[in-house]
Amino acid sequence: MNSIKTVAILGASGTVGSLSGGLMAQNGLKVYFLSRTQQGSERGLQKAISQARSELIAHNIVCGDYEHLLKEAVAEADWVVEAVAEDVGIKQQMHERVEVYKKPQTIVSSTTSSLPLSELVKGRSAEFKKNFLSTHFYNPPGRMPACEITGIEETDPAIVDFMKVFLVNQLRRAIIPVKNIPAFAGNRIGFVLFGRITSLVLEFGVEMTDYLIGPYTGRLMAPLATIDLVGLDIHKAIIDSLNKHTKDAMHSWLAVPGYINTMLQRKLLGYKTKGGFYKKLESGKYVFFDPATCDYIPAIEPHVAFVEKAKHFTRMGMYREAFETILSAQGREAEVVKNILCAYVAYSYSLVGEVTDSRVGIEGIDDVMSYGFHWAAPSIIVEVLGGPDATARLLSQNGFEIPDALKAGLKSHFNIINSGKYFVAK
Amino acid sequence: MKNDAVYIIGGYQTDFARNWARENKHIAAMMREAYQGSVEATKLDAGDIKAAFIGNFAGELYCTQGHLGAFFVDFDRRFAGLPTMRFEAACASGAMALLSAMAHIEAGIYDLICVIGVELMKSVDSAKGGDFLGTAAWYEKECVGIEFPFPKLFGKLGDEYDKRYRLDNKYLARIAEINYSNAKNNPNAQTRDWYMSFDHACTTGKYNSVIIGRIKVTDCSQITDGAACLYLASQSYAAKYAASRGLKIDGIPKIEGWGHTTAPMEFARKIADSAKGQYVLPMTRKAITDAYHRAGIKDCWELDAIETHDCFTTSEYMAIDHFGLTKPGESWKAIEDGIIEKDGKLPINPSGGLIGCGHPVGATGVRQLLDAYKQVAGTAGEYQVPNAKRVATLNIGGSATTNVCFIVGGNG
Known part of the structure; x- marks a missing residue:
């Protein structure tokens, strides 16, 4: 050829x-x-x-x-x-x-x-x-x-x-x-996290979940809004495929909450059906799917002090300070945000060598999460969490195993200066 | 102590494709990234910085924020009390900050100045943004009731060329095509992933609508959010910087010449004043020839590249004969002969220029000088002009009201 x-x-x-x-x-x-x-x-x-x-x-x-x-x-x-x-x-x-x-x-x-x-x-x-x-x-x-x-x-x-x-x-x-394993690298990591986040909806509701794990945590779009964009049917198909073809320590995060099946039955698939987790009213306002009643409820406009403070730092381009704010926060909401950040890092680094060639280190996974999902690369999250040693301590505190690749402190072509666009002050 | 030479110690440009307004970022975040990136790029000791000069056109309008210099002191605890200033001359705001920094170094007041050009423009819609830009012209006379005043003014520039010398719009289309093509090699260019072809630039339709007169969408640079940062230094600081890195000072680019003129604000008066001359914009020509004179060069053929102010294709068409690539009115010959292309005899805008790279108004003058520095230092990557030793820039404000030309050289 x-x-x-x-x-x-x-x-x-x-x-x-x-x-x-x-x-x-x-x-x-x-x-x-x-x-x-x-x-x-x-x-x-x-x-x-x-x-x-x-x-x-x-x-x-x-x-x-x-x-x-x-x-x-x-x-x-x-x-x-x-x-x-x-x-x-x-x-x-x-x-x-x-x-x-x-x-x-x-x-x-x-x-x-x-x-x-x-x-x-x-x-x-x-x-x-x-x-x-x-x-x-x-x-x-x-x-x-x-x-x-x-x-x-x-x-x-x-x-x-x-x-x-x-x-x-x-x-x-x-x-x-990537290696020839279904879901490859990007969807494997992204949808395991989406799986967990759809479970958080049962505890926090749609609006609060997306507020807590919002763009300020290192992503262009909040996760449930992203699922609406992808389509709940596609989301479910990828989760099912991951359940069928992969097996690892995060497998339990792939459990599909019952309300998702209800949404699928009612064709509440996201943007393409003009209603999913979010629904835009003619007035321009949004209402949010309530898993308890399987109906839409008005906005509550959440306000959590550490989230607002972290967003302010992000708005001023002070990304390390934003994540220091998250790390020093206490309470159930902060615990959940830290847990998701830890999971993202731990899971991404644990897959080095399994979904991508170990010789490229974290770079392949960094690339796909940044250029495919528009999320801050896992190595950049490690940086804003204080570096590999501080991140390893955080993972231990949150019950995650420390991946060998993180211990190795793998380098990436991303740095905080050139990754600012992945931290959105929303 | 008076200094004779002003050196450039590198810098950093933000990605002009980014939409900082959509990221909900403050304009100071952009300045911070430009500063942090420049320290990373130059590896200089931030404690050596003696002052920070900021070029910005209209922070008050676009993001309700003026007094931008003050944000700089938050970027490093060593900056407490640091002198800062902000400069404005429309699209030449960046050049104003540079000229003033040069003067401060030449006067021996400071030996290392951080210069940042910055603009955040995507915070408003295009109609409102067009109106804000109108304040760079004579607003009451030239802009009231006109949605996009500058396309109209630079369309008139094309009309004047047509009247005096004839102008075929296919040459404007070729200018657009070349700038977009060059931008594909620039990882910080706004349009690096945009589709463009000569045929598309010649087409009029839904995706290339006429803004006004001969100016279509593809004839325009696009507003964007962006910042550029670089360092100007005295000879003694440059020598110290070079020695600490095992370099010769001849390897550090310096500003060899500059020109700075101001024409009357009103475009019609500019044209009336030039009616009997050969050059359509004689004050722009004078800024260029003043720079040649100060640099000790006789004409453009002693340059290896030009970064010019192509806010519209007509302004680059004007720059071609005003830099002297052709006789007045014959810019089309340089386009037809391929002289201005990346591999041509005298490439114009290897970065993509304002059309390809994007035009965050207050940042552009600094971005141009940074690109000239990169070319001379041999660090322009995929858009490097081979063996570039001397590069000129032209930054204009308003309808070629403020004109600033720099010549960067010295790569021994």
Whole structure:
């Protein structure tokens, strides 16, 4: 494989397919947008145009449906991006169809992170498997440059290396090589924490939970608002996948509270159904899902002294002082915030070597949490908590095992000065 | 003791793609990061800093905060009592802080001054922001009732070129394309991940609407939030700094020349005054030639790059002939011949300029000098112009009312 000039996006009506395909078109590649219907592909085209803020990228995009255009598109493509529904059976069928038409050496990648890759290519030829890998883009790819990459056992390592270079140079992605374990690095860490935070809702309610674990703790968006953005159905699917395919000390955090199932039954899925944990009223005000009554309740506008003080320090760019404020605070609310911060650090460092190559230390996990979730990197949280030794003491006090990687004091290319954007004064 | 030379000891630029207003940050947080980043970048001893000069256009308007120098003393306990000042000349506010810092060093008052340019602008919507920017022109005469006064004024600059010499808008589109392309190599540029092409810049439509006259969205630099910080030092401090790092002082860039002029506030009067001359904006030309004279160079061909004030494509078009790359009115030739491109004979805005890098108004002049420093020091990374030894900057305030040109060199 010398170059990629033509790409076929399968599942181009969806967000990942259309927006990653749009980036490719922006960079001069010819891109086929394929989905079940012509209209679906054209909806994807509009998303790509909106992302680029230019109608001209349409010149590089050919829209069509599988029935009429799959053969031509796949036959011409140097790279086929499979971004169809997160279902093993659907993906298997699509790969089977792709194999019929694709050229030898055409690269095929799936955008899934949560399904077992080897199952997706069951029944495919050795040549197909040799050129198969996962390129897991984060949403929206125009703002989140992270892309996890991994192959299966049969993947030619040269293909993975080629794609790493291509994705960096052509698509300006931040590449995170990961091991082939479902959920990879980012979703494994992010959704374990989301799992725990959905349980906190039972104690604190939606509004107070997001207030306590809010952006000032090192994230662009509060966690429950993020789940609304992702969609509760996707959240549940990833949690289920983690429950099925992973096993570690944090497994109990993946328990799904009953109210989540109620929300799913009532189609309260988040932004896409105009109601999830949050619901915006016509007045512009928000109401919040109440797990006790399974109804929406008005805002309580929480005010906790240590949170407000920490936010003030963050607003002034004094991130260490903000976290010193959290650490010195007492009471159940402070205990919960410290527990989540400890869990994030402990879990992230414990996965070095399991989800990413131990030779890259914490950097791969730092990259995916920053460039994929827009959370402060675990190593930066260690810094604002006072450094590795102080963090280790904090972990012990909070009942977490101290990961070997933290003891090793792994360095990162992130520092507090260049990580200010991950601390939001809200 | 009077000093003859003013040296630059490096600095730091914040990421101009960031939205500090959305982060709910105070403008002082941006100053703090710029300062902390500059100490990290230069490894100098903060205790050596004798004064802090702040360039800022309109903190009072955008974030209800003036008196910005006072925030600096909170950045380090050793700064208690430190002299600080704030400077304003619209988009040339950063250059004002630099010029004053230079003068203080030349006069022997201080030997190391921290200069910060800063602006937080995303705190208001574009209409309100456009109105605030109008205070950089003659507000009552040129801005009342006009939503975006500066696109109108710089559109008139293009109109004047068209009237005197003819101007094909395709050259303006090419200027936009080059700046966006250069910005892709700059990790702190606002537009580094934005889509742009020559065809897009030529297109008019939903995503490239006409602001006014010949000025479309792609002809404009974008307002943003940002700060830049650098250190100006006396020769004795620079020598001490170099020696402590095993460097020769010749390896530390210095300001070789500068020019500073002020034209009448009203744009129409500028144009009327220049009607009989060759240069459309003679006071801008004078700032440049004064800098050449002070630097002891005869023309632009002794420069290796230029960081100019492309607040609009028309202002870069103007800068090309005013710097002397072409005869007056023939800027298009330098564009057509590829002279201003990154690999051209005299690259303009390898950083991406204001169009590519972003234009946080009060920060721009300092950012330009920092980029000139980086080029001469050989630390500009992916946007380094090979073997750059001398780089000029042009920072203008208002409709080319305040004009400041610096020439940085000295990489021995």
